[in-house]
Amino acid sequence: MELKLARNELKSKPKSIKLEKIEEELEKEGQKIFYFDRENAHKDLVELVEYFENKGYSVYLREVKYGLDENEYLYEVHILK
Structure with missing residues (x-):
């Protein structure tokens, strides 16, 4: 599986x-x-969470808004043992 990391610059x-x-x-x-990045499918991120939970990790997924527009968000995934 390949996921896109959040952008450092909007463009x-x-x-x-x-x-x-x-x-x-x-x-x-x-x-x-x-x-x-927001370009990732939500289902791919859910699969990532399930994958690491099955390996014994605790995984937290949340959507982080950084602006007022609907498209100004990214996903934060915290994975810990």
């Missing part, structure tokens, strides 16, 4: 990250907060 393209890379970072640090 830039989001960078992608693979599920394996997320796992590697979690093994090193034990916990991590990831910010994903």
Whole structure:
């Protein structure tokens, strides 16, 4: 599975990250907060949550609004052991 990370600038393209890379970072640090772009399908993020919960992690997913427009949001995923 490949997800798009949140953009640093509004007009830039989001960078992608693979599920394996997320796992590697979690093994090193034990916990991590990831910010994903609004272009990701919500069902993909739910699959990510379920994947890590099945591996014994606690996972919190929330939508973060950073402006007044409906399209000004991103997803925050906090994964910890």
